[in-house]
Amino acid sequence: MNYESVTSKSDIDQLLGKKSQYGDFEYSYGNETISLLKNNFDxxxxxxxxxxxxxxxAGFVSCDRDWWEDNCFFLREIFVDETYQGQGIGRELMARCVDHAQKxxxxxxxxxxAFExxxxxxxxESFGFxxxxxxxxxxxxxxxxFLK
Ligand SMILES: CC(C)(COP(=O)(O)OP(=O)(O)OC[C@H]1O[C@@H](n2cnc3c(N)ncnc32)[C@H](O)[C@@H]1OP(=O)(O)O)[C@@H](O)C(=O)NCCC(=O)NCCS
Structure with a gap:
């Protein structure tokens, strides 16, 4: 598995229409989220x-400083394609965000x-949130x- 930095906004379009189901709960990417991600990329x-x-x-994560309190990073999106879930990718993506914010x-x-x-x-919760x-x-x- 390769973890790559997004280099161009057009890469973000890969997310459009991606879905993941957990019971009755569905997580999916529409145009609104894609445009927000493109804005915050800069x-x-x-x-x-x-x-x-x-x-x-196989997956995607984003975190940025667009949060209304000081000294915070917002983990805005984390997504692992259903085919690759349960293999530790989500954990790795989360760990990279924690490291990024700490540094x-x-x-x-x-x-x-969502509640669901x-x-x-x-x-x-496994990371201590x-x-x-x-x-x-x-x-x-x-x-x-809390990082400090
Ligand atoms: C949440 C998500 C990113 C987890 O990714 P993943 O690669 O499957 O997760 P991992 O294999 O790294 O598992 C890490 C931990 O997540 C939790 N977890 C993952 N899948 C789970 C499931 N189906 N049920 C309960 N806990 C689960 C567990 O705590 C797990 O640790 P464990 O294996 O020691 O029990 C993934 O389910 C996903 O992409 N969901 C759709 C998108 C989404 O909902 N994103 C969050 C929006 S706020």
């Missing part, structure tokens, strides 16, 4: 990684997920990992 210190199995898409002296890595998204919740009562978003769970 922010200083953004991390965008693709996971490739040869030429095949830039961030205090907190924050992420948000058990795989993401388990992944976050704690649930945080987010005054700006109550439609799911906000997690914070």
């Amino acid at each position: 922010l200083p210190d953004s991390l965008y990684l693709l996971v490739k199995d040869g030429e095949k898409f 830039r002296n961030a205090l907190i890595l924050v992420t948000q997920t 998204n058990i795989p993401m919740q388990k992944l976050c 704690q649930k945080w009562d987010n005054p700006r978003w109550q439609e799911g769970i906000t997690y914070k990992l």
Whole structure:
């Protein structure tokens, strides 16, 4: 498996239409998310990684500084193609975001997920993320990992 930095915005289009199902819960990529990802790609210190199995898409992660509190990175997207789930790729992508934020002296890595998204919740909690009562978003769970 190869972990590659995204070098051009057009690489982000690979995500369009990708889906993952967990019970009744579906996670998918539409145009709105793709354009937000393209906008944030240009922010200083953004991390965008693709996971490739040869030429095949296997996963993606992004984190950026577009969060309203100081010294935070926001893990905006993490996605592993269903064919490749359960093999440690999500854990590796998360670890790379933690490392990226730590090396830039961030205090907190924050992420948000749906109440139904058990795989993401388990992944976050296994890294030590704690649930945080987010005054700006109550439609799911906000997690914070305190880095210092
Ligand atoms: C969440 C996601 C990225 C995990 O990726 P993955 O490569 O399958 O995860 P890993 O194999 O690295 O597993 C790491 C940990 O995640 C959790 N996990 C992963 N799949 C799980 C599942 N089906 N049920 C419960 N926990 C799960 C476990 O804690 C696991 O650790 P363990 O193997 O020691 O139990 C993947 O399920 C995914 O892409 N889902 C769709 C997109 C999505 O929901 N992204 C998050 C949006 S907020």
